Amino acid sequence: MIERSTIYEVARRSGVSTATVSRVMHEGSGFSEATRDRVLATARELGWIPNHSASSLAARRTGIVGLLFPEFGVYDDIDSDSPLYVDLIIRGAERAASAAGNAILIAATRGRRGLELAHSVASKVDGLVVLAGSLSAAELSLVSQRVPVVLLAGQPRRSRLDFVDADNRAGMHAVTTHLLSTHKLHDLAFVAGPSRSPDSRERFAGFCDALTAGGHRAQERPDAHGAFTVSGGASATAELIEARSALPQAIVYGNDEMAIGGLAALRARGVSVPREVAVTGFDDIAAARHMHPTLTTVRQPMRESGETAVRVLLERIADREAPRRGLVLPTEMVIRTSCGCRRRHQLTTEGDR
Amino acid sequence: MIERSTIYEVARRSGVSTATVSRVMHEGSGFSEATRDRVLATARELGWIPNHSASSLAARRTGIVGLLFPEFGVYDDIDSDSPLYVDLIIRGAERAASAAGNAILIAATRGRRGLELAHSVASKVDGLVVLAGSLSAAELSLVSQRVPVVLLAGQPRRSRLDFVDADNRAGMHAVTTHLLSTHKLHDLAFVAGPSRSPDSRERFAGFCDALTAGGHRAQERPDAHGAFTVSGGASATAELIEARSALPQAIVYGNDEMAIGGLAALRARGVSVPREVAVTGFDDIAAARHMHPTLTTVRQPMRESGETAVRVLLERIADREAPRRGLVLPTEMVIRTSCGCRRRHQLTTEGDR
DNA sequence: CTTACTCAAGTAAGCGCTTACTCATCTCGG
DNA sequence: CCGAGATGAGTAAGCGCTTACTTGAGTAAG
Numbered sequence: 001m002i003e004r005s006t007i008y009e010v011a012r013r014s015g016v017s018t019a020t021v022s023r024v025m026h027e028g029s030g031f032s033e034a035t036r037d038r039v040l041a042t043a044r045e046l047g048w049i050p051n052h053s054a055s056s057l058a059a060r061r062t063g064i065v066g067l068l069f070p071e072f073g074v075y076d077d078i079d080s081d082s083p084l085y086v087d088l089i090i091r092g093a094e095r096a097a098s099a100a101g102n103a104i105l106i107a108a109t110r111g112r113r114g115l116e117l118a119h120s121v122a123s124k125v126d127g128l129v130v131l132a133g134s135l136s137a138a139e140l141s142l143v144s145q146r147v148p149v150v151l152l153a154g155q156p157r158r159s160r161l162d163f164v165d166a167d168n169r170a171g172m173h174a175v176t177t178h179l180l181s182t183h184k185l186h187d188l189a190f191v192a193g194p195s196r197s198p199d200s201r202e203r204f205a206g207f208c209d210a211l212t213a214g215g216h217r218a219q220e221r222p223d224a225h226g227a228f229t230v231s232g233g234a235s236a237t238a239e240l241i242e243a244r245s246a247l248p249q250a251i252v253y254g255n256d257e258m259a260i261g262g263l264a265a266l267r268a269r270g271v272s273v274p275r276e277v278a279v280t281g282f283d284d285i286a287a288a289r290h291m292h293p294t295l296t297t298v299r300q301p302m303r304e305s306g307e308t309a310v311r312v313l314l315e316r317i318a319d320r321e322a323p324r325r326g327l328v329l330p331t332e333m334v335i336r337t338s339c340g341c342r343r344r345h346q347l348t349t350e351g352d353r
Numbered sequence: 354m355i356e357r358s359t360i361y362e363v364a365r366r367s368g369v370s371t372a373t374v375s376r377v378m379h380e381g382s383g384f385s386e387a388t389r390d391r392v393l394a395t396a397r398e399l400g401w402i403p404n405h406s407a408s409s410l411a412a413r414r415t416g417i418v419g420l421l422f423p424e425f426g427v428y429d430d431i432d433s434d435s436p437l438y439v440d441l442i443i444r445g446a447e448r449a450a451s452a453a454g455n456a457i458l459i460a461a462t463r464g465r466r467g468l469e470l471a472h473s474v475a476s477k478v479d480g481l482v483v484l485a486g487s488l489s490a491a492e493l494s495l496v497s498q499r500v501p502v503v504l505l506a507g508q509p510r511r512s513r514l515d516f517v518d519a520d521n522r523a524g525m526h527a528v529t530t531h532l533l534s535t536h537k538l539h540d541l542a543f544v545a546g547p548s549r550s551p552d553s554r555e556r557f558a559g560f561c562d563a564l565t566a567g568g569h570r571a572q573e574r575p576d577a578h579g580a581f582t583v584s585g586g587a588s589a590t591a592e593l594i595e596a597r598s599a600l601p602q603a604i605v606y607g608n609d610e611m612a613i614g615g616l617a618a619l620r621a622r623g624v625s626v627p628r629e630v631a632v633t634g635f636d637d638i639a640a641a642r643h644m645h646p647t648l649t650t651v652r653q654p655m656r657e658s659g660e661t662a663v664r665v666l667l668e669r670i671a672d673r674e675a676p677r678r679g680l681v682l683p684t685e686m687v688i689r690t691s692c693g694c695r696r697r698h699q700l701t702t703e704g705d706r
Numbered sequence: 707c708t709t710a711c712t713c714a715a716g717t718a719a720g721c722g723c724t725t726a727c728t729c730a731t732c733t734c735g736g
Numbered sequence: 737c738c739g740a741g742a743t744g745a746g747t748a749a750g751c752g753c754t755t756a757c758t759t760g761a762g763t764a765a766g
Contacts, residue, residue, distance in 0.1 A: 004499075006722055017746045022724055030744060049499075052476040053410035054722035057751050062406065064458065064477065087440040094459055098470075103477060105417065105458050106447055117451075123405040124417065124456060146357075146402075359752055370716045375754060383714060407752035410721045 092306025171298035171331030172206030189248035192222035233261025256281035294336035419478035424463035445659025524651035524684030525559030545575035546607035586614025609634035647689035
């Protein structure tokens with residue numbers, strides 16, 4: 001639009017070289033106060049703002065970090081009312097980036113163009129936070145050769161990438177122990193998400209840990225599997241019930257959506273929750289507190305994950321030789337009524353809304 | 354990380370000039386198929402990906418669009434469970450940008466650094482979508498001299514900016530007419546948001562339109578004002594009730610949060626909704642359908658706004674001389690039970706969840 | 707056999723910064 | 737008074753692309 005001025009013009013008008021202007025703009029040293037003031041004044045006067053492409057070309061850094069996540073649409077049909085996982089992560093990431101003076105570029109990997117997109121984004125940023133599920137392991141490794149990458153919400157299987165994850169295992173351990181100890185239940189069934197999902201596996205592992213720790217024998221494998229969705233939960237529950245002669249005392253679901261589907265399936269069969277069967281979920285989506293009964297579940301620190309991932313990434317960018325970091329963020333059990341508790345209270349640091 | 358190859362190396366290895374490589378990469382013309390294949394092959398072989406800073410410096414375009422919005426935190430205390438307005442807009446914007454092969458940079462204007470941030474983002478992108486409320490009119494005009502800007506969810510008062518807005522007025526008109534015609538109510542009170550808010554004003558105007566069209570006299574000004582929050586709605590309602598000898602037949606709120614606060618205030622006074630007073634909101638936040646009674650309200654096409662704004666912006670970038678565009682997207686009334694309707698149904702194109 | 711195009715491709719001048727070097731002064735201890 | 741540092745500032749070579757302009761060969765028309 002407007003005729004933009006360049007560093008040359010600023011330099012000329014303030015009677016210094018471009019090097020000095022550049023130094024002043026970067027708050028470096030090697031100039032007097034008088035010079036600084038003069039340069040700043042003419043810059044302001046001209047309305048000059050350094051061209052970002054030029055400076056990032058010369059300095060080899062862009063001051064932008066990228067965030068890659070799976071297509072939004074994947075979640076759309078699940079619960080478009082809850083702030084999606086990615087929404088919260090984006091908010092956290094934006095906050096952390098902004099606090100460090102960086103900008104954030106976001107991109108959803110949709111369909112097959114994952115790697116292409118990743119490269120395209122990678123060429124625009126200093127580093128990438130990749131939400132697990134956006135890229136295959138092979139793609140991840142390719143991209144990470146090009147630019148620093150932090151994996152979010154998953155743990156890299158073989159690569160040496162930095163990662164930030166939530167403590168799925170401990171969260172499920174806590175909720176299982178609650179059923180075992182507080183409610184004195186012992187016949188617990190586990191309805192898992194997709195068997196390839198690392199989250200699902202970790203959660204099942206936490207469930208088993210708790211059983212073992214409580215002196216019970218843990219099952220070899222989950223009692224049923226399904227997609228991490230409402231309908232996945234409903235059909236897995238139907239399957240579970242048919243496969244057993246009697247109802248379990250509790251059904252522990254791999255996530256909230258499945259638990260919601262399970263609740264519907266149980267209701268359809270005239271089973272009362274929590275009187276006949278206790279139910280728990282995982283994630284603490286918005287709907288969890290609007291259900292009847294309200295859902296006992298585990299909350300993940302989603303926004304915090306986003307912030308942390310960006311911080312880890314920025315540290316990695318600053319020092320590529322630093323030791324690798326893998327952070328596991330704590331989760332919090334949220335006790336409501338589906339587990340059999342009467343009062344709504346929770347073991348968290350925040351109030352229940 | 355890895356030693357990156359440059360266009361020079363690709364050119365040398367495939368025995369052509371850099372100009373040809375560049376042409377091939379941009380799918381231009383002026384080269385034979387054989388040459389194209391050769392170039393593409395060596396590029397792949399070398400794992401070469403054009404440096405984005407260099408190409409945007411040379412071509413004067415970045416292929417990135419920016420999205421500026423007010424600080425997330427502003428909304429945090431309102432209803433962190435509903436997907437925030439900005440979340441949906443971000444999703445829409447990302448989708449539209451990605452569909453056009455552009456990337457999207459997001460930034461929240463927090464505190465006083467609005468203009469500074471805007472300039473910083475502006476220097477990294479080809480154009481900016483600015484969510485109303487992120488920048489003052491003066492800042493907006495400054496930034497728009499530098500880079501194309503589309504205002505989202507608001508209409509520029511004096512500038513000639515392109516904008517995309519939702520039809521607040523028609524939405525409120527519809528819901529008011531519903532109270533007037535379907536429910537045969539005539540004594541309606543209006544509880545508005547902040548008086549400087551353009552949205553609030555438009556909504557009040559729609560309310561007045563409907564009254565007038567229905568043969569009633571519209572009030573000069575809203576019956577009460579408050580912040581667009583739950584507590585704002587509660588106190589405005591208290592105020593309203595105290596100022597009147599009798600309850601109105603209906604209270605039309607400027608948005609859902611206020612209506613929720615109003616519902617609580619009415620309940621606290623033992624007023625039954627909708628039996629004694631009908632209530633309506635605006636926005637259709639997630640909580641609206643979980644309330645008792647469920648809230649009759651108006652839905653805004655938030656995601657679509659984000660998409661449209663980016664599309665308008667891209668068109669503006671492509672043709673700076675094109676006539677100015679101002680789009681007003683339709684809103685949809687969502688009838689639930691707080692207005693007095695028994696059945697939950699709605700006048701929308703989507704199903705009610 | 708010219709003339710006039712068309713087509714494939716090359717030349718090289720930027721784009722607007724950053725920064726390694728270099729240089730001229732100035733300061734100050736010995 | 738001299739030499740060693742410090743300090744303030746300039747020189748100029750990139751950074752890795754894009755693109756206006758040019759070139760030369762092939763080709764159709766006259």
